[in-house]
Amino acid sequence: MSTAMVFERPALDLSPGRLPAGCPVIVRGMGPGLPGLLAELTEGRGGRFVRDHDGETVYLPGGGEPLIYLGSGRGVPYHAAIEYSLWGDGVSGPRFAAPEALPRGPAHFRRQVWPLVAKDLAYAYYRELLTAHPSRARMTWAEFERAYSAQEWGSAAMRALVRRAVPRFPDRLDLDRLDRPLAGIRFGDHAGLRRWMVGYIGADVERRADPAHSADLAVGHMARAVRDALAGTRHADPWLDGFTAFMADGPPGAWLEELRALALAGVVVFLGAGVHVRQDATGGWRAAGPTVPGAVQARALLDARGIVEKQEEHR
Template sequence: MNAVTVADRLMPDLTAGGPPAGLPVLVRGMGPGLAGVLAPLTEGRGGRFSRDRRGEVVYLPSGGEPVLYLGSARGVPCHAAIAYRPSGALAPEPRFAAPEALPRGPAHFRREVWPLVAKDLGYAYYHDLITAHPGRVRTTWEDFAPAYAAEEWGSRAVRALIRRAVPRFADRLDLDRLDRPLAGIRFGDRAGLQRWMRGYLHADLARRADPSFSADLALARALRRARDGLAGTRHADPWLDGLTRFLAEGPPAAELVELGALAAAGIVVFLGGDLQVRPHGREEVWRVSGSAWPGAVEVHAVLDTRDIVDKQEEYR
């Protein structure tokens, strides 16, 4: 986008110097910096979080908040931090993406390196699922591990192996869907996306607090290990860094609870991913469209969470 963003024009004190009340604002990026941008525009404007009669967190607006349209490349916030500790045996060390197994020269990460990393991630995930939750599978680790090791990640044979071994779809690892949960989904209107997002946040919070899904914790640990193992090598890749932050280094659950409360109060509106942002006629007006819903919305300011966080660091 060629337009100058609000972050380039404002001091980082969004509480007093940011967009005025009621102004439609696009907030790009739902990564680690999101809460630091939302807080001064909501609680910093006099709003507050409380609990209703059922004990659920709600947001009580002050009337001083802008309307915050949220979007990002993936269209969803980072997964909540896992709220429990590992209880079973740790997965074996990486074997498929071990240094000696990686290409010796320059390689295309997604074609040549990622399949090896993904196979290690699956190895860690299914090791935990099978050994810690044997009642949810139709195999033993002793039978599964050699059959899994013999096949390429993503191949028809390994998919068939997993279907036979893991009867519940919710227990199977789908890295593509985890990476892009909105891929291929299109709603008839933005309201449909809001309902989907509320369900997505609720399901994520429930799963991240439930140790019966401890395979997710094994996956997170394996992702961090893979990312750190490749750091500083020719095979390090920014996409893997981003995936690790998204799946394994997310915010405390409380931040996502509050995000859901802001959405329920109408302060936050989700726009999904793959956003197109174009200047529109009048000065400082942009039209924003997305792949998950028809039409477009007009905003009068654009905030990039990464820019804001960087500028806040400069002023400390």
């Protein structure tokens, strides 16, 4: 008989006696429970973060850290928090996904409700872009708004409108790519994924600190407004809650820089998106996903999403 360790938030005992130095540990989830968990397993084991001569965050291991395999559904941490205010004409609340505009009876969220939510998110995004940064657009907000309001979300006419109004591709909103940046991307090994993640995290921190991209903040504000407007109605959906948290309730950029430093130090190994964790024949755990071939094995599973320690015995 073997015993596999499962820790769910808030973890009760992550001491070296339970998780010794170098012990492979699978951590599932990159949401709000992750920073505290990683702090206990890294700085709590004697490691520390410093700045190098270029101002980059570097992690100096203390020697007591476990080997942390980190994965989740999206495979990336929440977007960095934005600490400035909108520059343009903000939007007070949802227009297309207001409760009175939604179907009165039961509705499939992704097919019938999400297109209206997405249209509101893009409405807020382009309003901020065109009013705060008009030099990056080929039409005024008034012109864009009239045409935009008449189009269905995702239609060819709407895509053509955006191309005419916003000439630079990086200035156009891509909700699918924002939500699932690793979708369809494959790497030959974990080193390749690490290089991509280091670049992705750095770019996210830089973008979210730059008011030139204040339209991103407008998306977060609208996502919260829609979530709050739908709360308690038949159209409230857990998927929207998760999407909103990912877009608008992320950690400070400084913490994401620390996560990047942990990866560069070899303490954290990213597993990618769509990670599934299963128990193996020995009573340990195996984690695998489509981003990187193969599976990793560990004796302990830490769940950063939820926490009461449980012991599961397997014969």
